[in-house]
Amino acid sequence: MPIDATLAQFSDWSFRSAFGVYLLAAVFLIAQYATQTVTAAEQKSERHLVAAGKAPVRPTGPGRIEEAPRRPASERYGGMGYALVVLGLLLTVTSIVLRGFATDRFPLGNMYEFVTMATAAATATSIIALRKMRPTLIFVVVPVMILMFLAATVLYADAAPVVPALRSYWLPIHVTIVSIGSGIFLVAGVASLLFLLRMRFPATEDGANTGALARFAQRLPDARTLDRLAYKTTIIGFPLFGAGVILGAIWAEAAWGRFWGWDPKETVSFIAWVVYAAYLHARATSGWRNTRAAWINVAGFVAMLFNLFIINMVVSGLHSYAGLN
Incomplete structure (x- = not known):
């Protein structure tokens, strides 16, 4: 066409x-x-x-117009x-x-x-x-x-x-869900990395952390907020990406006559999904909720990047025909 x-x-x-x-x-x-x-x-x-009673006093009087304070x-x-x-x-x-x-x-x-x-x-x-x-x-x-x-x-x-193999109604369903899930996981991975940085350089009352990296980290939101952000975004991305993997298997059965063939793209996608499942489990397990769970989330993010670039561009597999290699 x-x-x-x-x-x-x-x-x-x-x-x-x-x-x-x-x-x-x-x-x-x-x-x-x-x-x-x-x-x-x-x-x-x-x-x-x-608090000390020394705040600046603005003069007032009849007909005086108070200026609205400027935003920082x-x-x-x-x-x-x-x-x-x-x-x-x-x-x-x-x-x-x-x-x-x-x-x-x-x-x-x-x-x-x-x-x-x-x-x-x-x-x-x-x-x-x-x-x-x-x-x-x-x-x-x-x-x-x-x-x-x-x-x-x-x-x-x-x-x-x-190519003809991709002219299927499964293309918009499967690939859209996977791409959206991948985008959400990017935000979750960034949040976990920032959480780990914030945990490494917590705010201190005595100003002990005075290095450049410490000052940079202390401008971030508090560690608890970043941890909750990573968890909430992963909670959304995890079922989406899982649904994409399952729908891809259904499409594979229709196109190739089998649901699963351990193709490199399929395998690494499944591994990434399992890593994110491990993160959610660790996040709910006492003793793993802080940095250990965050490192698992980062590992999932790395697996996603590995799947996107190394598997798609270096390793040859059945998904090569899709222009994703």
């Missing part, structure tokens, strides 16, 4: 525009992260002045960064939709399209989950930008029809 070159070009432009918007958002989010502790210190100083610079930076991340997500979704119309198929037929969908899912998850922790959003935006850069360079594929 013919390819609409104009729509395909607009899709690529939308993707590149999304990357540029994310880059600008990263600048504002970094500025917010760098300035938030100064604002906290100023607020602490003001609270001490109020960190909040303004964060608001602009957050808005740009939302805009970047809209542009990414636009690129996915235009790619689908350009090829007259569901836009998940190769690694470029898969990674685009996964980054959109990760961004959407972070926008919702981190709306009250906007400084932390930068730690999702950066890996999203790295994945988008790889998608646009190493993994890029021109808009084209898929």
Whole structure:
């Protein structure tokens, strides 16, 4: 079937525009992260002045208009960064939709399209989950930008029809669920990594942790908040990814006459799913709830990346025909 070159070009432009918007958002989010502790210190100083009865007194009188207090610079930076991340997500979704119309198929037929969908899912998850922790959003935006850069360079594929084996109604069902689950796991993995960093450098009253990395870590949300974020996102991603693996087995039976053949892609996907099951079990087990469970979650995230890049691009298997190799 013919390819609409104009729509395909607009899709690529939308993707590149999304990357540029994310880059600008990263600048504002970094500025917010760098300035938030100064604002906290100023607020602490003001609270001490109020407690001592030395707070500045603003003159009042008839007809005087009180000026509304300005928002701290960190909040303004964060608001602009957050808005740009939302805009970047809209542009990414636009690129996915235009790619689908350009090829007259569901836009998940190769690694470029898969990674685009996964980054959109990760961004959407972070926008919702981190709306009250906007400084932390930068730690999702950066890996999203790295994945988008790889998608646009190493993994890029021109808009084209898929091979006959992929012309199935199972394609949008199976691959969409797996890509969304993978995007959610990205947020969970980042949260666990930040949790481990926060546990390594806890806040201290005497200021013992004064190194650069310690000061960097202490600007993060508290460890308990990061741990709960990792757990909640994994709880959502785990059944989605599991459903994707099961639906893939059903598709394999229809396409190849067997549910499971220990293909490298199937095997590593199953291993990653088991690792995440182990994390959820460890998270609910006394003695494993803190750093041990978090390390298991990080291992699951590493398994996902290994499956996405090493298995798809290096190891030959039955999924090679899908353009995911």
